[in-house]
Amino acid sequence: MSAIHKISILGKESIHCGFNLIPHISNTLLTTLPSSTYVLITDTNIAPLYLQPFIDQFTSDLSNVPTAPRFITHIVPPGETTKSREGKAEIEDFLLSQKCTRDTVILALGGGVIGDLVGFVAATFMRGVRFVQIPTSLLAMVDSSVGGKTAIDTPLGKNLIGAFHQPEYIFIDAAFLATLPKRELANGLAEVIKTAAIWDEDAFALLESSTATLLDSLDSLHPSASHTTSTTAFGLSHPLLSLIISSITTKSTIVTYDPREAHLRNLVNFGHTLGHAIEAFLTPYLLHGECISVGMILEAELARMYGPETGLGQVGVGRLRRCVEGYGLPTSLTHPMVLRAQSQSLAAGGEKMTLPSLLAKMAIDKKNSSSRLKKVVLLSRIGKVHELRATGVPDEEIAKVLCAGVRVVAGTPGGYVRPALPEPLRELPGVEGPVPPQMVYPPSTAPSAAPSPANGVPHITLSTPGSKSISNRALVLAALSGGTVKLKNLLHSDDTQVMMAALEGLKAASFEWTDNGETLVVTGNGGNLSLPPAGTELYLGNAGTAARFLTTVCTLVPPPPPSAQSHPTVITGNARMRQRPIAPLVSALTTAGAQIRYLGTEGCLPLAIAPTGLPGGTLELDASISSQYVSSILLCAPYAAADTTLVLTGPAVISQLYIDMTIALMRDFGVHVTRGVDPTTGLEAPNVYHIPRGTYTPPSTGEFTIESDASSATYPLAIAAATGTSCTLSSIGSSSLQGDARFAVDVLRPLGCTVVQTPTSTTVTGPPRGRLCALGGERELDMEPMTDAFLTAAVLGAVATRGGAGEEETEGGKGNTMRIRGIANQRVKECNRIQAMMDQLAKFGIKTTELPDGLEIHGRPLSSLKNGASIHCYDDHRVAMAFSVLATVVDGTIIEEKRCVEKTWPNWWDDLENKLGIKVIGVDIPTAPTAVHSSPVKRPTASASQTPSVLLIGMRGSGKSHIGLLASQSLSLPLLDIDAHFSSVHPPSLRAYVQTHGWPAFRAAETALLLQVLSSHKTGWVISLGGGIVETPEAREALVRFGKEGGTVVWVQREMEEIERVLEGEGERPAYGESVRSVFERREPWFEQCANYEFGNYTKGVGSTEGGLDGEIGRFFGHVSGTTRNLVPRGQGRSYFLSLTYPDIVPALPSIPELSIGVDALELRVDLLSEPGSSSPIPSHAYVSHQVSALRRVTSLPVVFTVRTVSQGGAFPDTATAEAVSLLKLALRLGVEYIDVETTLPPALIKEVVSAKGHSQIIASFHDWSGTLRWDTPSMSGHYAVAAQYGDIVKLISKATTFADNFTLQSFVAKHTSAPGSKPLIAINMGVQGQLSRVLNKCFTPVTHPLLPSKAAPGQLSFVEIQQALHLSGLLPAKQFYLFGTPIAHSMSPTLHNTAFTTLGLPHTYSLLETSSVGDEIKEAIKRDDFGGASVTIPFKLDVMPLLDALSPAAHKIGAVNTILPLAGGKLYGDNTDYLGIAASIRTRVPALGAPSAALVIGAGGTARAAIYALQTIGTKHVYVFNRTAAKAEALASAFDGGSGARVAAVGELGAWDVAPSVIVSTVPADATTLVQSSSSSSAVYLPPTLFDTSLKGVVIDMAYKPSRTPLLALAEDAAPGWARVRGVEVLLEQGYVQFEKWTGRRCPRETVRERVLEKYDASA
């Protein structure tokens, strides 16, 4: 046993920390807490690891105690579900059964769950017994075990029932952490970070700088070694233990001052108010610490918002965010981990996180006393809080940090002042004597009032974020200087942060933030640097500038005295940094005498730099790669041993502007660099610099202001311009070297602003509001020198008018035009910015014209701009900030993704309020509903641009380009083909590049391009990669990382013979020079390693249903990207899956449609597969993958993937656990929707599968074949708890021995499914006696079919049998359905619906109710108890509306009802499925079409309304309406145009469109169209052969019911054979399927119904 550190809490040293404490625990308890019984309670995860050593130790020690006490143990299931009333009762029953008395001592060995639960049991058992905490998780060690809070959860909330009950001891044994999963470690670290953030800046600094050390120190604990021996070497100095001790010490201090959480103890809830609300939605998908991590950042942002009062600035928020991120914890509600957890939770039937729902959860948090104010701990800086308790913050302010979007309230700058916070509590009542420094507050200063408009024009003065290049240079100059300098306006970024940390590590300077983080005080050490301790590294992340500058700075460290040991300074970075070049700089320095070694890859970091001092003299440097090498030497040269002459060599000096910037800044710090002189000409030599020796001296004012980033500066200036006010930027002016600094003079002045510039400041005064002058079409704005500022110019162009007169533009006039040129590069920035501006400006009613290298904006008077536009920002900071400028003058503008400003101006929205006095309001941006439904119309969950990009890898010839195209269409994401991209970056072609430079150079360039694309195209793209991309380790590493960070990498596979066939004779790309097969063999393991999904693009033996592959692609990519999931809807009646028991699915493919009638999913019993030609009972991955693919080509139903073992009733060998798990993982990689995981697998393996499940759902199943396990025993509840921990669906199967077993099963189901949020449960009794349980089971009942070779389990019934049984039992009463309308005698609807009822075994009937008006007969029918629903046709679609209680949004918008549905309570609901029929006809015919760019609707009546609505729901961008009477088309178009749907416009003639339609829907009678062009006055619409763009694969629909071949369809058949043709009767069918599904909740048996209906239709045609 090593040393023990004791910490005092509540006056007693009861917290003992160290390693390997079991002997100490036993000894301490037996000697200080005498008892008759010691009970240790732990969970099933901990027991196998640590229980035995406790038993051994106590058994041995107890033998020496004369009273011979008992030591008993009890094991409970792990996880949050155990922390329940049932869990508590179970332990209490155990204690009672063991006859435990009041002197019992209970030991809680485990994580926070065990600690909270067992602590609460101890608090109430026998009115309270003694207990001891032995936490095993980091979270429990540092937080939950300390402070005496105990609790259990209820379905209505976490920790709502509990007690304060202090443990007698808390034993912190860090050796337990050896087995803690890494994610759990980070989970605990979140609480450590929290404690440091509120109280202990030093501890926080350690956490910031020791990320790698801490994470590695966990590895050093040797996970697999035995507890007692492995960690004996560690002492109290182990980094993790020291951190734990410091964190506990803080918490103990706080608890001691305020044990019952009256005020000070609130502080440990930092991050918890928002964090707990998030946790309420995302447990168990996000861990407690992960939720708190997001909560901390959001609460810190709240404190930053109140910055003028709390003092917290962006420095503090930035530090907190970087620290949290360093440990892999999430930081925002849009972080991939959070989004993934949210979608998992939704898929499992969870609630969606929205602003109101989050605020509602906060309102029931026990910490909040008022409903409108929420208690939040506000930081004032890192390590200190605003007040000594949580502060009441209004919901309105909290909304701003929680919401994805903001609404900017149009107004005058300076007009808004935020209401102040309540008076802070800064002294604790009743506390006397010395208090910790954190509790001492300086006298408070009143917050300065916001600027109030003076007489005349309101005027704002501010500075905007500093330039990154200048910030980094100024830090080095100030640190090397021999004095103190206040750096103002320094940029707060990762780069500057690591630069400061490294300079501090070299003792070059000390840093201190003042003025709320606005000013950094740097005390330089005059260039006297110290060697960092041996074994430490200066870690620079991915900060390129810091790495380059510091390489030379490190050479300045002087050699140590001869007596002292010398070692080099090591600088390193993250994986990306370790690939970035630094060789030219290192070689220049070493040639001059410095000693620098590469520790990793030659030419890259890490570097070992010997303390030699910089020699000086003449240095030669190749400056053709980066000017940062030049700046690095220039900055350090004054401290060289001798004067330095720097000679730049290489083909060309790059970025001279930055070299000039360095020299100018050195001059500001007193060192004058001179240029060399050419001795022959006497003229200045451009590439030779003389740097004299010297010491930097800070400017005499003691201050140095970093010039603002010129692009950021454009926004406040533009606000002044637009609002007619005045704004002075104090830190950018005419002397700036930044291109965008010309914006004020070159753009704003011509628009009519008054611009006054000094060398270091700029003041802009706008003309009166609404009076910006347009430049006119003739004058161009060449923005080539300031391309990033074009977006700011463009929004001003939108409100600039001729001569500022505010006139409406006349037709074709150019007066109000702003023409911007020279910005072609903006198409390839964060997004295509030119397109983005065009699309978003259109929302204000602004027209634009795209130019090859620019954009024309046609301005309009301010008053005519549309209010309330909702701006999509494409995750581009500049789009967001530019439109917030426009929002200050156009009311109601919403910026949808407010967080994208974080890239350059994280506190932009705060500054807009606090500094510019413009109010903003948080806006919850609704995303489309994520719940799944079986209708073919599915909407993406998140905006497409947020979807992590989807990468395709695989052999050349495997079909990546084709699949990529279809995937991009179905996901509505753009496609990037990296080979094509390569050719455009390295013209003329990829092939030429290889020929000129060779393969190695090509691979290097390809990898570099990949890295660049992965960083610039993280979200919103489908990217098809070259076959050889996996050849370099860097590329493989990048792909794996991309997958791990939430991206999707799909390996497209195809049969080898097919690939060979495709590649034969292909000449476009360079040949391999080796056989395709051997290339594949080499790459196969790499593809597997890099991809997280696999898609089988097989061609053989997979069936060839029309559209099969397209449909499969749509579903697969919807699933893997998480945008649309093909899952069975929850909570909408009963669901079934069919167990396919075939040894090979392929021969059965033709019967699948018939077999799957009625069911919601198909189960592939992988254990029953028998691979042809193989004697192994285990099928190969290739075979299984092929089977899955084949199945998916013939069905759109989701697949349940099951590998049932022999002991669980299947055929898979029980011993082949690894193979079973490997198949389950394959299923996840194949994107299978449901995976059955047996809970009898080893927990570690189950966790492996569950943690990799992505968007798949887990069915956690347990089967008891013995018939001994009864439903009313704790044992069955235990199986439920274990399954519920892992599964999204729980499946428990037992065997009935008596009929009554079905009733105990029913009570079990009722008990376990009644709680809100409980998991769906499949509970079945096998055997004939148990058949009733199959009838009654509601969720995913496994069914068989008479055509199947065998039943999957004894007693299995078919779907139809179950429906009949339900009917006979009274659970499925017969219903009457009707068709209302006239004339309807020939309607196909009765055939359609009655066929479906019969096929599914449903007892309902559908009949005609023909009446002349909506009268008594109809009213009577809809009031009947057995009324099931009705179809409504012409002429009653409007007339029925008054009889209904509610209308669907679709019926409302279309203005017609065609479907009536009875609701609970006798209410009637009117819906419209016509549009769904049209939408489904498009989707199912060409699934890969995705959202069409453009569509045409012919006609302007009621059906046209349904067609437009349908097109809008599938995301069509432009809809053209054509009608013979143009006025009707105009009226219809304007009724649907606008909002967030498609743009709808009337066209005067067919063909008059910008974008050719890929969907055409005719809603006029067939005889109203003609293919004959005649000059006669025929009233029929002439359909020209050019109507169809034959380059597209589109869909044409003729809604006309008769004839079967209308002129439009005939034309399509001849002119556009590639288009899918849809007859009116087909739309009727599609509409009918949806109607049927809405009425019955069951999929319509489409094939059977279709066959019967078409038979009848054709017979009558």
Ligand SMILES: NC(=O)c1ccc[n+]([C@@H]2O[C@H](COP(=O)([O-])OP(=O)(O)OC[C@H]3O[C@@H](n4cnc5c(N)ncnc54)[C@H](O)[C@@H]3O)[C@@H](O)[C@H]2O)c1
């Ligand atoms: N009482 C308080 O003041 C307080 C404070 C914070 C959190 N909490 C509560 O704590 C709970 C969360 O605690 P947690 O994160 O420890 O969860 P947990 O108890 O569920 O433990 C996490 C998982 O890790 C396993 N585990 C624990 N130690 C292990 C080890 N050494 N090796 C291998 N596996 C190990 C557990 O079996 C469990 O599966 C929540 O219920 C939360 O409400 C309470």
